[in-house]
Amino acid sequence: MPARSTRRPILNSRLRAVLARLCEQLGPMYSTQAVKLPYLVDVVAKQVLGHTVANATYQAWEHGVVAREVFRFIKHEAASDDLFKVQSHQYSESGQRISLAKKPGKNQPLTAEELAVVDFVAETYGHLPFDELGLLTKRLNTEIPPEEWGSNRPAALDDETFLRLSPEWQSLSQRISDADLTDRSQWSAPINDNPREYFRRMLNA
Amino acid sequence: MPRTVRVSELFWNERDFRKAFRELSASEQDERLDELDQLSKALAVCRHPVTDPDLRPWQPSAYHVQKVRIRLYEYRFRYPFRVIAGFIDPTPEEPE
Numbered sequence: 001m002p003a004r005s006t007r008r009p010i011l012n013s014r015l016r017a018v019l020a021r022l023c024e025q026l027g028p029m030y031s032t033q034a035v036k037l038p039y040l041v042d043v044v045a046k047q048v049l050g051h052t053v054a055n056a057t058y059q060a061w062e063h064g065v066v067a068r069e070v071f072r073f074i075k076h077e078a079a080s081d082d083l084f085k086v087q088s089h090q091y092s093e094s095g096q097r098i099s100l101a102k103k104p105g106k107n108q109p110l111t112a113e114e115l116a117v118v119d120f121v122a123e124t125y126g127h128l129p130f131d132e133l134g135l136l137t138k139r140l141n142t143e144i145p146p147e148e149w150g151s152n153r154p155a156a157l158d159d160e161t162f163l164r165l166s167p168e169w170q171s172l173s174q175r176i177s178d179a180d181l182t183d184r185s186q187w188s189a190p191i192n193d194n195p196r197e198y199f200r201r202m203l204n205a
Numbered sequence: 206m207p208r209t210v211r212v213s214e215l216f217w218n219e220r221d222f223r224k225a226f227r228e229l230s231a232s233e234q235d236e237r238l239d240e241l242d243q244l245s246k247a248l249a250v251c252r253h254p255v256t257d258p259d260l261r262p263w264q265p266s267a268y269h270v271q272k273v274r275i276r277l278y279e280y281r282f283r284y285p286f287r288v289i290a291g292f293i294d295p296t297p298e299e300p301e
Contacts, residue, residue: 135271142268142279160281168221172287176277177270179215181291187211195210195245196238202217203226205234 010073017108018054018118019070020083020100025122028087028099031074032130036137038067039155040125040165043140045117047162053114058157060141062150064134074098139173140164207249213291225285237286244280244288254278254292263288 011019018038023029029037038054045053056067074096078086085101110118125133138144140161144153163169180186191198199205217223226234244263251257255265255278263280268289270277280288 139270142270143266145267145269146271168219169287172216172219173270175216176289177272179213181213181215181273181275181277182293186213186215188214190209190211191245192207192210192249196242198212199238199241202212202214203223203234203238205226205238 010069010077012055012069013109015054015056015067015069016081016083017104017110019073019098020104020108021110021115021118022122022126023084023098023100024104025119026126028097029126030089030097030130031071031095032063033126033133034074034098035066035070036064036133037121037126038070039065039137039157040121041118042157043161043165044121045114046157047159048117049113052157053110053117058155060144060149060151060153060155063131064149065137065141065155068152136165136170139170142173210245210249222285237283240282241286241288244282248290254290 009016015038018041019034022034022037022041026033038056039058042052042054042056042058045051054067056069058065059068073081074086078084078098082101083104085099087097087099089095089097125136128136137155138149141156142164143156164173188198226237229237244260247257247259248254251260254260254276255267260280263282266279268277268279275291275293277289277291280290282288
């Protein structure tokens with residue numbers, strides 16, 4: 001009798017189901033999307049449902065947050081998983097494309113609420129250009145200095161991360177990034193004497 | 206000697222933010238102004254923008270965004286405020 005492999009699969013069953021659902025909603029995904037969208041699923045799920053869904057290891061890579069297991073899965077294991085099909089794209093910087101090879105079975109482990117979160121993320125963030133998706137995950141982790149992107153440092157996954165996902169916060173981060181903060185013509189006079197009065201005036205309170 | 210505190214006037218006209226502030230009750234608006242006042246005074250004298258114990262109520266952390274080269278820090282307030290403060294070291298040409 002041939003020896004059976006006892007090696008644990010790279011993806012846990014829930015992360016595998018998240019990946020399958022994302023493929024179902026979006027069609028073939030580039031690896032850039034496949035490694036980043038599960039992070040957004042867990043950022044949203046933690047806030048909305050009180051628990052994570054994909055349970056991957058999220059790390060700060062050079063171009064944003066990556067679910068390490070998904071990266072390893074696409075690279076090493078997806079070809080032998082009959083649920084997925086992986087195709088190389090020789091002339092694409094975004095690497096391989098992953099899609100469903102067959103319809104997922106009915107007994108997948110996610111609840112209807114969890115699937116709704118995955119669908120929300122697919123619909124809201126699944127069509128962003130890749131560089132924008134990477135930047136968005138970076139703006140959720142503003143504590144991480146530029147030189148530590150690419151260090152595999154753990155990415156944040158708390159209430160604060162969810163707040164930073166809001167369009168207002170994302171837009172403010174972008175505006176700060178685009179502004180010349182050293183332009184003194186845009187600075188107020190010193191407010192040390194009476195900060196409260198300055199803020200009251202600026203807010204018409 | 207306390208450091209000079211100035212406010213960048215680039216971000217005051219955010220419509221959603223101003224609307225959110227207007228919708229607070231008068232006493233909530235007063236509380237937010239008091240808090241801004243306290244933070245401004247604490248920033249003027251703090252020994253470090255993150256680790257100074259007097260800043261702890263605002264849960265400070267470093268704030269990094271692309272392209273910005275000055276040191277930024279984030280201070281958490283109650284809705285709808287967030288304060289991002291930049292610390293710029295004085296130079297002989299620009300001592301303040």
